[in-house]
Structures are given as structure tokens and as C-alpha cells.
Amino acid sequence: MESGTWKVKTGLAQMLKGGVIMDVINAEQAKIAQEAGACAVMALERVPADIRAMGGVARMAEPTIIEAIMKAVSIPVMAKCRIGHFVEAQALQALGVDFIDESEVLTPADESHHVWKHDFKVPFVCGCRDLGEALRRLGEGAAMIRTKGEAGTGNIVEAVRHMRAVMDGIRRLANTPQDELMALAKEMGAPFELVAEIHKTGKLPVVNYAAGGVATPADAALMMQLGAEGVFVGSGIFKSSNPEVRGKAIVKATTHFQDPEIIAEVSKNLGEAMPGLDIKQIPAEELLASRGW
Amino acid sequence: MRIGVLASQGAFVEHIAMLRQLEVEVLPVRLLQELRGLDGLIIPGGESTSISKLMLDYNLISEIRNLAKNGLPIFGTCAGMILLANKISDSGVEPLRVMDITVRRNAFGRQKDSFETELSIPVLGEKLFLGVFIRAPIIVRANSEVEILAKLADSTSVAARQGKLLASAFHPELTDDLRFHRYFLDIVAGNQ
Numbered sequence: 505m506e507s508g509t510w511k512v513k514t515g516l517a518q519m520l521k522g523g524v525i526m527d528v529i530n531a532e533q534a535k536i537a538q539e540a541g542a543c544a545v546m547a548l549e550r551v552p553a554d555i556r557a558m559g560g561v562a563r564m565a566e567p568t569i570i571e572a573i574m575k576a577v578s579i580p581v582m583a584k585c586r587i588g589h590f591v592e593a594q595a596l597q598a599l600g601v602d603f604i605d606e607s608e609v610l611t612p613a614d615e616s617h618h619v620w621k622h623d624f625k626v627p628f629v630c631g632c633r634d635l636g637e638a639l640r641r642l643g644e645g646a647a648m649i650r651t652k653g654e655a656g657t658g659n660i661v662e663a664v665r666h667m668r669a670v671m672d673g674i675r676r677l678a679n680t681p682q683d684e685l686m687a688l689a690k691e692m693g694a695p696f697e698l699v700a701e702i703h704k705t706g707k708l709p710v711v712n713y714a715a716g717g718v719a720t721p722a723d724a725a726l727m728m729q730l731g732a733e734g735v736f737v738g739s740g741i742f743k744s745s746n747p748e749v750r751g752k753a754i755v756k757a758t759t760h761f762q763d764p765e766i767i768a769e770v771s772k773n774l775g776e777a778m779p780g781l782d783i784k785q786i787p788a789e790e791l792l793a794s795r796g797w
Numbered sequence: 798m799r800i801g802v803l804a805s806q807g808a809f810v811e812h813i814a815m816l817r818q819l820e821v822e823v824l825p826v827r828l829l830q831e832l833r834g835l836d837g838l839i840i841p842g843g844e845s846t847s848i849s850k851l852m853l854d855y856n857l858i859s860e861i862r863n864l865a866k867n868g869l870p871i872f873g874t875c876a877g878m879i880l881l882a883n884k885i886s887d888s889g890v891e892p893l894r895v896m897d898i899t900v901r902r903n904a905f906g907r908q909k910d911s912f913e914t915e916l917s918i919p920v921l922g923e924k925l926f927l928g929v930f931i932r933a934p935i936i937v938r939a940n941s942e943v944e945i946l947a948k949l950a951d952s953t954s955v956a957a958r959q960g961k962l963l964a965s966a967f968h969p970e971l972t973d974d975l976r977f978h979r980y981f982l983d984i985v986a987g988n989q
Binding site: 505506507508509511512515516518519520521522523538541542543544574578579580597600601602603625626627755756759760763 | 804805806807808809810811827842843844846847850851854875876887888902903906907908909910911912913914929930931932968971
């Protein structure tokens with residue numbers, strides 16, 4: 505018996521496909537998320553919209569919050585550590601969380617280095633803005649990738665930009681002749697072995713989720729049609745006026761993303777979506793997606 | 798031969814890819830009408846609570862239950878095994894209740910306790926089978942009509958068959974080994 509292998513780490517991500525992972529800040533929200541059909545929850549002290557509003561340094565959640573959430577639900581529980589903060593990651597692994605998100609939503613602890621994720625038994629998910637960034641995180645041992653989007657804005661535009669960039673990168677790699685791959689790897693800043701692998705297979709070797717700005721069922725289905733294999737919803741559910749109903753609707757829209765009639769049906773009577781932010785109004789230094797490299 | 802793969806949530810793409818390698822017609826199933834005209838059905842791994850809610854919302858539970866009672870062969874892996882069970886020892890998931898087994902979810906613990914191990918599965922031949930267990934369930938009880946197909950070293954039951962229903966706590970779809978899927982297709986074809 506061998507635990508913590510690459511197969512069981514990436515395997516858990518495979519099991520999450522076609523699902524919705526919801527941000528929750530307490531046991532009660534976690535139960536609502538599970539009841540709505542979430543395939544996992546992300547345990548946090550504050551959702552991204554509140555982190556953005558509060559400012560200051562955002563850190564790993566307080567362990568008792570994470571433990572209360574793990575106790576409340578039977579679905580997998582994820583938690584976030586700061587970029588490069590490998591001790592927060594060690595603590596999260598010790599708590600028994602099922603997945604760690606090394607996240608730009610928290611204040612980075614290291615401006616040069618991300619966590620060396622191969623050292624952990626628990627799998628990691630990391631954000632990216634394009635294929636090069638995705639492959640750097642994979643090289644460090646991430647078992648799942650997500651777009652960064654722009655968390656806490658309720659605005660899907662950045663997640664769309666990042667998903668299209670990842671997909672475009674894959675298409676470009678698949679169509680590049682073998683003898684130009686090394687130059688392309690240099691240009692992308694990506695490990696050559698992974699570049700060569702994607703050139704051959706035409707797809708990412710791990711599950712690729714969308715995150716950062718999903719607020720409606722149509723947002724979720726949009727990301728799925730663009731190639732996402734599942735959707736993280738951060739502030740979009742519990743910052744809306746009716747989390748139960750909106751959560752269920754986003755779950756249905758993610759499963760039936762190719763069925764416009766179902767998407768139209770589940771979009772009815774959801775109440776107010778979270779208030780949105782125009783990305784252009786956010787000062788450059790307050791953008792979360794530019795954290796990490 | 799037409800095999801449906803329940804595609805509400807989870808690792809259905811891997812099952813579809815394996816069935817295509819075995820050259821059968823494969824259809825993803827998300828809605829009631831997609832259950833028509835199938836010779837067999839696979840319920841994949843994923844989150845059993847999530848899958849069962851989506852099945853309930855789109856009226857799939859009672860229809861799959863009827864089809865199973867009328868002899869439709871069904872193969873469930875991990876969450877799929879949980880959903881086939883008569884009884885789940887721990888939670889509020891609504892199972893199909895078509896197979897006379899009681900299962901316990903997350904029986905090994907959390908993700909850090911997920912593991913892979915070589916299994917002896919006599920019906921698949923002598924060569925060992927790679928069992929990938931991810932937050933896996935186990936079979937805690939089975940009635941006499943159920944044939945246990947695989948056990949761990951400590952005798953925990955992790956795969957079973959009852960008539961045309963087949964269940965595994967692990968994920969054959971995450972390996973390159975087609976034997977478990979071929980065995981299911983033999984059941985569908987009436988050769989097993």
C-alpha cells in the first residue's frame with residue numbers, strides 16, 4: 505500500500521470533475537454547500553470579496569474553523585495557504601485537509617518561490633493566467649490547475665482571459681514542430697518535459713478548473729464551454745441574496761453546460777447576484793491575479 | 798452494444814475513453830431520455846452526494862432502479878458502488894438500493910489516507926490488478942447472493958458482483974488495465 509502517490513493526488517482531482525467547489529467560512533455554510541450539490545468546499549476565514557474590502561495581510565484560516573468545517577460535511581475539504589508559505593501548507597496537511605490551494609487570494613509569503621509541492625502527500629491546486637504559468641506550477645508538483653481570474657469581483661472577464669490563454673497555449677504547442685519546442689519552452693518559461701508532453705498529447709496532464717469571478721449559472725457554463733473541467737465559486741454564492749438557490753443553480757448549470765434550455769431554466773428567480781466590480785476601476789497594485797509568477 | 802456512462806459529475810470521461818478502446822458505442826447520460834435503449838450503464842467515481850442530488854433533480858434514480866430490476870447490467874466504481882448499495886452506513890445520500898451490500902463511505906479516512914495497491918481478482922485472471930483507492934468506500938456487509946470479487950490483505954471486501962450488477966471501491970478507469978471493463982462487457986453480452 506502506497507499513499508500520497510501522483511496517481512492518488514491527481515486522481516482526487518479527476519473525481520472533482522464536472523463539479524462546483526464552493527468557498528465557505530463556517531460549518532453552517534459548508535452544510536448548505538453540500539446540500540446544494542458542491543463536490544467539495546474551500547474552508548476560509550473570509551471570502552475573497554471581504555478580503556479585498558478589508559485589506560491588510562490575508563493568511564491561512566484559523567485551524568478551528570477548518571476543523572469545524574471538516575466535521576460538518578462528508579465531501580472533500582480544501583484550504584488555502586499563502587504563495588510560498590510551505591509551513592502553512594505543512595500545517596494544513598497536518599490538519600487533514602483533502603486539497604491545498606496555494607492561492608493568490610491570500611497575501612504572498614514569498615515573492616520568488618512557490619511551495620515545492622512534490623514534498624507533500626496532500627495534493628495542491630494552483631492558479632494560472634496562461635499555459636506557461638500552469639506548467640511552472642505543475643513542475644513544482646501541483647496536481648490540479650485553475651485560472652486565477654480576479655477573485656472577489658463577481659466579474660468573469662479575467663477568468664475568461666486566463667482560460668482562453670491556457671487553451672490557446674495548448675493548441676499552439678500541439679501545432680509546433682518538434683525542433684521548435686525548446687525555443688517555445690524558453691519563451692513560455694515552462695519545463696521542457698511538460699512542453700514536450702503536451703505537444704504529444706494535446707492536453708494538460710491534470711484537471712483544469714475555472715476560478716475568479718464566477719457569479720451566475722451562465723458564468724459557470726461559459727467557463728465549462730471554454731474548456732474548464734469544473735468551477736470554483738468564491739464569493740459568488742454566499743455574497744448573493746439566496747445562497748441555497750444560487751448554489752444549486754450553479755451546480756446544475758455546470759453539469760448541463762451544453763444545454764441552453766436548462767441554463768435558462770435554472771437562471772430564473774435566483775435573487776440578487778453578488779455586487780460586481782469593474783476590473784478597470786481596481787488599482788493595478790490591488791489586482792490579486794498578478795501575485796505569483 | 799450501447800453503454801451509457803452517467804455524466805452528472807465525476808470521472809466519467811475516463812470510463813468513456815476505456816469503453817471506446819473496447820470498441821463499443823458509448824453515450825454520456827445526464828437526462829432521463831438518455832437512459833433509453835442502453836445495454837449497460839456505468840456509474841463513475843466522483844462525489845456521491847453531488848451525483849445523487851443531480852440524479853434526483855433530473856428523475857434518474859427511480860428510472861435506473863427500475864432498469865436494474867429489469868436486468869440492466871450496471872457497473873459502479875467508488876461513488877458508483879456507493880450509489881448501487883442497499884444501505885450506506887453513515888450518511889444521507891440517497892442510493893439506488895439495487896445491490897444487497899452495505900457500504901461505508903470514506904472508510905479509510907481523508908485524502909492523505911488514499912492509496913494504491915496490487916489486488917488479486919481471480920475472475921480477471923492471475924495477473925494482479927492495480928487498485929487505486931481515493932477516499933474510497935468499503936463493503937461492510939453483503940448477503941449470500943453477492944459474490945465478493947476482491948479483498949484487501951486484511952480481508953476488507955472491495956469489489957463484488959450480484960447477477961448483472963458489478964461494483965468496485967477502487968478506480969479501474971484510472972489505470973491502463975482494461976480487464977475490469979472487459980469483464981463488465983462480458984456480463985452485458987451474457988458471456989459471464
